[in-house]
Amino acid sequence: MSKKEEEMKKIKQFIENCKKCSLWKMRNKPVVGTGSSDAELLFIGEAPGSNEDLQGKPFVGRAGKILDELIESIGLKREDVFIANILKCRPPDNRNPLKAEINACAKYLDKQIEIIKPKIIAPLGNFACSFIFEKYGLKFDKIGNVHGKIFQVKTNNSKVKIIPLYHPAVVTYNSKKKKVLIKDFEAILKE
Ligand code: URA
């Protein structure tokens, strides 16, 4: 097991025992994230839904099928990238994450980013985009204005590109968004 994998395993253990917000009471399985700990590309969603909560894996429902297609459209596979969420436990009835829950859970994602050191971070949807923009000192407007654009940021010891994207779930209620997402994914390919 590589050093990165070992570090990731430690985080998994913390998350599995986490009671830092009330969502632990309702979870079946926390969703830590899946993929390569050495990935150059990191996708960040919002929170687990019901399928994810049952399987303990991110994006395994309808939105996940769309995400898989998009990843394949740029010649990659799930195993090549890392997929995580802001919240590791499912909010009841898939309600929006609360600020307090994000604050409680964010350190796990921060740590995951620190371990993976991705070259590109692609936050999916409003919550993930506004979280990542704030984290890297960017001003978040709204997803409609920034999707598919590339934001280069410098951290202490590395450079990272942020490419905000619509959440794949939008395609389930607006099929036209699929074309937009496919086009925006091409931006990833160019980097
Ligand atoms: N939506 C998300 O934001 N994350 C998942 O893991 C599944 C659906």
Ligand code: SF4
């Ligand atoms: Fe802990 Fe995050 Fe789950 Fe809340 S959502 S219990 S902070 S792992």
